[in-house]
Amino acid sequence: MGISEPARRCLRGNGGAVIEIGEAGMHRRLFGAIAGLREEESLVMVEEMLEAGMDPLRIIETARRGMDEVGKRYERHEYYLSGLIMSGEIFGEIMNILDRAFEYGLAEEEKPRVILGTPLGDVHDIGKNVVSSLLRCSGFEVVDLGVNVHPSEFVKAAEDSGAMVVGMSALITSAYEAMRETVWCFERAGFRERVSIMLGGGAVTEKVCEFAGADAWGRDASDALAIARACYGGEAR
Amino acid sequence: MDALERIETAVRLGKPDRVPVVPIIDFFAGRYGGITQHDMLFDIDKADMALEKTLSDLGPIDGQNLSYAGLGRIMQLIFPTPPVMPGVRGVPPDGQFQFVEKAVMEPEEYRLIEERGPIRWILDKMKLSTPELGNPAGLLKAFSGAGRDIIKAGRSIKRWRRRGVESMVAYNIVFTPMEYISLFMRSFNDFILDLFRRPDDVKAASRALMKPMQMQGSMMVRMSGLKRVFMGGTRTSASCLSPRQFEDLALPEWREMCDFWVRKGVTPLLHFDSDWTAFFPYLKELPRGKCILNLDGTSDIFAAKEVLGDHMCIMGDVPAALLKLGEPEEVDEYCRRLIMELGADGGFILSSGCTIPVDAKPENVKAMLASVHKYRP
Numbered sequence: 337m338g339i340s341e342p343a344r345r346c347l348r349g350n351g352g353a354v355i356e357i358g359e360a361g362m363h364r365r366l367f368g369a370i371a372g373l374r375e376e377e378s379l380v381m382v383e384e385m386l387e388a389g390m391d392p393l394r395i396i397e398t399a400r401r402g403m404d405e406v407g408k409r410y411e412r413h414e415y416y417l418s419g420l421i422m423s424g425e426i427f428g429e430i431m432n433i434l435d436r437a438f439e440y441g442l443a444e445e446e447k448p449r450v451i452l453g454t455p456l457g458d459v460h461d462i463g464k465n466v467v468s469s470l471l472r473c474s475g476f477e478v479v480d481l482g483v484n485v486h487p488s489e490f491v492k493a494a495e496d497s498g499a500m501v502v503g504m505s506a507l508i509t510s511a512y513e514a515m516r517e518t519v520w521c522f523e524r525a526g527f528r529e530r531v532s533i534m535l536g537g538g539a540v541t542e543k544v545c546e547f548a549g550a551d552a553w554g555r556d557a558s559d560a561l562a563i564a565r566a567c568y569g570g571e572a573r
Numbered sequence: 574m575d576a577l578e579r580i581e582t583a584v585r586l587g588k589p590d591r592v593p594v595v596p597i598i599d600f601f602a603g604r605y606g607g608i609t610q611h612d613m614l615f616d617i618d619k620a621d622m623a624l625e626k627t628l629s630d631l632g633p634i635d636g637q638n639l640s641y642a643g644l645g646r647i648m649q650l651i652f653p654t655p656p657v658m659p660g661v662r663g664v665p666p667d668g669q670f671q672f673v674e675k676a677v678m679e680p681e682e683y684r685l686i687e688e689r690g691p692i693r694w695i696l697d698k699m700k701l702s703t704p705e706l707g708n709p710a711g712l713l714k715a716f717s718g719a720g721r722d723i724i725k726a727g728r729s730i731k732r733w734r735r736r737g738v739e740s741m742v743a744y745n746i747v748f749t750p751m752e753y754i755s756l757f758m759r760s761f762n763d764f765i766l767d768l769f770r771r772p773d774d775v776k777a778a779s780r781a782l783m784k785p786m787q788m789q790g791s792m793m794v795r796m797s798g799l800k801r802v803f804m805g806g807t808r809t810s811a812s813c814l815s816p817r818q819f820e821d822l823a824l825p826e827w828r829e830m831c832d833f834w835v836r837k838g839v840t841p842l843l844h845f846d847s848d849w850t851a852f853f854p855y856l857k858e859l860p861r862g863k864c865i866l867n868l869d870g871t872s873d874i875f876a877a878k879e880v881l882g883d884h885m886c887i888m889g890d891v892p893a894a895l896l897k898l899g900e901p902e903e904v905d906e907y908c909r910r911l912i913m914e915l916g917a918d919g920g921f922i923l924s925s926g927c928t929i930p931v932d933a934k935p936e937n938v939k940a941m942l943a944s945v946h947k948y949r950p
Contacts, residue, residue: 391631418765509932544894
């Protein structure tokens, strides 16, 4: 298979010599580049693998395994939020390359869905975005409603998407009431039994979870992932 | 001891007659005192009356940590990304003040800051949110309005000091360049990506912005007459950066900034939100007995005492959720633990974890303020 100069640069070993690798080797290198948060190398590898005629679905699978490894390193506290954000960016860029490679786009497989949003009255979104990155890394599809989200929007999104998990993240205490109102909205709509509602963010504790009538709360993105997995019976990843 | 002596003793790692209590109380006092958040931010006289009622009903304090009371106009002016401001641009008058994540700078601009001149570049960015700064008349109007508010705030500080309430930092708010870039220029997400993609550009911008940040702080210290500065830290915390990124990019800034203030005889009040626990050992590189570490309830304040107790004054950290949803007995118990464990050998100031929430239960605030009189380590 032909290897372009940018890919050669990425594939050089310590001694500067090009390492000749086969298809399995390319997949291993892509996995390593994503898990090691090496953006340029990851993207060049994907372009190169497509040029070499490799199966895009296998490329996606390798990229997912790389993301999965990032998630594990984050859970083991070897990576931090910054690494999680970077890996989410790399994965998004890889998917864009793969999408462009197909005239009609890639057929999306069915994935467990999670609705995320910052409740009404609160415009902070850092925590929510980090949870979103980790969930996506770990095989979930995230429907991100943004910030200052009205309770009824959460219900509508859950209804439309069929998601079984709804997550709300807040940094200010005045969002507690909006969280509670959102839980009530699910009850009034007759949806409460169908969804698990989790809370997170700097201002959230066990007490807040009780106050809002939610099902679970988390201190960080790892907790959110564990809750989402538990709600889907260990699915995803 | 009076309030100032009590605070200064704790800052120098000594043991005062009792633990001082210095919360961020402005938002809560506004609501409790019956005025809107807009009035609290834009009318210092009303804000002072609301605070007076709060302290008269709920108990005295030794000082106010950061306070935005009467400083709304200045907040609108100095932040390139305008915060959500109660009573402004459609926000309800009793809404909540919040910072907004919005990028107003492209990644290519890092290298242009030095070239354009950092002060001119900051002014360019401020004009995006406050276009009137673009003409001399508008500039004069904006700064004279801010100047009047600063004079009024100065009078208020003196009035409260006469009544035994020390203002810790007034409007002396300083950022390290990276915290500033992340909060006001690039937004958190983009800033984090920049750290991976163009760390040298971020470093160059940091070097260019260091002096203007110090100049701005020095001007505020001179105007307020208070030799303390409030330095917010969130985006370079252990929640966000890897230790390697912190060592390489953020720690040098924190060290340079703190050394600068300490050389000038000014005490940095490091208001560190989110989790800094894993980075506590690095803070030993800051000058001993000269800084205050103010935690918001997310970091492990007891670990801070273990690691840094003989190095810097610890301040904190009654959590916002506890003050809003807890019971007075729970607040009392948490404060007792803080006072007896962290205050046992001095070097501790009791404070709210970040701010006392606007909707805290008054009886919880009362329990917090009373605890320093009830428990004597």
